[in-house]
Amino acid sequence: MRTAVITPTAGRHGHLTLQQAGLAAGSCPPEQYVVVSMDDPGLNAVLTGRRPTATIVDCPVRNGKLPLARARNLGAAHALKHGAELLVFLDVDCIPGERLLERYTQVARDLAHHRSLLCGTVAYLPPPDPTGYRLADLPTLAEPHPDRPAPAPGETRDGTDHTLFWSLSFALTADTWHAVGGFCEEYEGYGGEDTDYGQRARTAGVRLTWVGGAPAFHQYHPVSSPPVGHLDDILRNAEIFRSHWGWWPMKGWLDAFADRGLIRWNRSAARWEHAPAAGADATTANPGE
Numbered sequence: 001m002r003t004a005v006i007t008p009t010a011g012r013h014g015h016l017t018l019q020q021a022g023l024a025a026g027s028c029p030p031e032q033y034v035v036v037s038m039d040d041p042g043l044n045a046v047l048t049g050r051r052p053t054a055t056i057v058d059c060p061v062r063n064g065k066l067p068l069a070r071a072r073n074l075g076a077a078h079a080l081k082h083g084a085e086l087l088v089f090l091d092v093d094c095i096p097g098e099r100l101l102e103r104y105t106q107v108a109r110d111l112a113h114h115r116s117l118l119c120g121t122v123a124y125l126p127p128p129d130p131t132g133y134r135l136a137d138l139p140t141l142a143e144p145h146p147d148r149p150a151p152a153p154g155e156t157r158d159g160t161d162h163t164l165f166w167s168l169s170f171a172l173t174a175d176t177w178h179a180v181g182g183f184c185e186e187y188e189g190y191g192g193e194d195t196d197y198g199q200r201a202r203t204a205g206v207r208l209t210w211v212g213g214a215p216a217f218h219q220y221h222p223v224s225s226p227p228v229g230h231l232d233d234i235l236r237n238a239e240i241f242r243s244h245w246g247w248w249p250m251k252g253w254l255d256a257f258a259d260r261g262l263i264r265w266n267r268s269a270a271r272w273e274h275a276p277a278a279g280a281d282a283t284t285a286n287p288g289e
Contacts, residue, residue: 004032004079008071069183097215120214151212159208165198169216189233
């Protein structure tokens with residue numbers, strides 16, 4: 001099964017270098033390594049001369065918002081054009097475990113007659129020590145994220161809740177990719193596009209399968225909780241999602257923004273919106289959705 005790894009990026013070159021090293025050290029190197037540049041002119045210098053050999057696909061950025069959905073679609077289109085049978089998407093921050101590609105390929109073969117999104121575990125790493133992360137140490141540094149199923153190595157588990165799908169690490173066959181139809185490119189910036197993709201898969205009759213023994217390790221970087229710096233993107237993308245599916249995603253973040261007085265629920269319009277300036281009418285109510 002010809003495998004392509006697809007990674008969109010805009011910066012995070014140190015993280016990308018370690019991802020590439022993880023792929024090179026794996027038990028089953030990919031036939032293609034497609035790195036999608038979202039206005040990242042320095043990528044060639046980062047990737048050249050290292051294994052696996054990377055192909056850079058350009059994805060221009062419009063309006064300053066990272067087009068992650070469009071970048072994944074462009075990466076998939078390139079991989080499929082060049083013969084990929086299994087698409088593996090990795091976030092730029094994710095280092096693949098030694099057997100990640102081997103396990104995704106094995107499970108894809110086992111489930112050849114069932115369209116499915118294959119999702120491995122993701123462990124969030126602590127900050128590295130001054131010498132950086134060592135590939136051999138990664139499994140000892142963090143456990144899989146507790147909010148997602150974590151089957152034992154060699155096992156799989158059927159998923160019953162497509163809202164748990166996330167795009168940090170997942171794989172699917174070319175046939176499944178065509179059945180779902182790619183990521184919705186209305187989403188730009190931070191948040192929502194992978195939750196939308198999970199729902200697109202559900203409505204297409206595509207299963208969700210959690211794969212043991214296919215770990216990815218998410219490299220540390222500073223974050224804010226809730227991600228206030230991405231409030232505009234989250235608010236916009238949440239409304240796009242609501243227009244498609246009839247319910248609000250990212251509810252925890254929306255509630256946290258409301259608790260901080262940054263957004264409010266507009267009863268008459270039945271939508272979240274920016275909170276008014278101090279002194280204006282700021283009556284809020286949670287929609288309970």
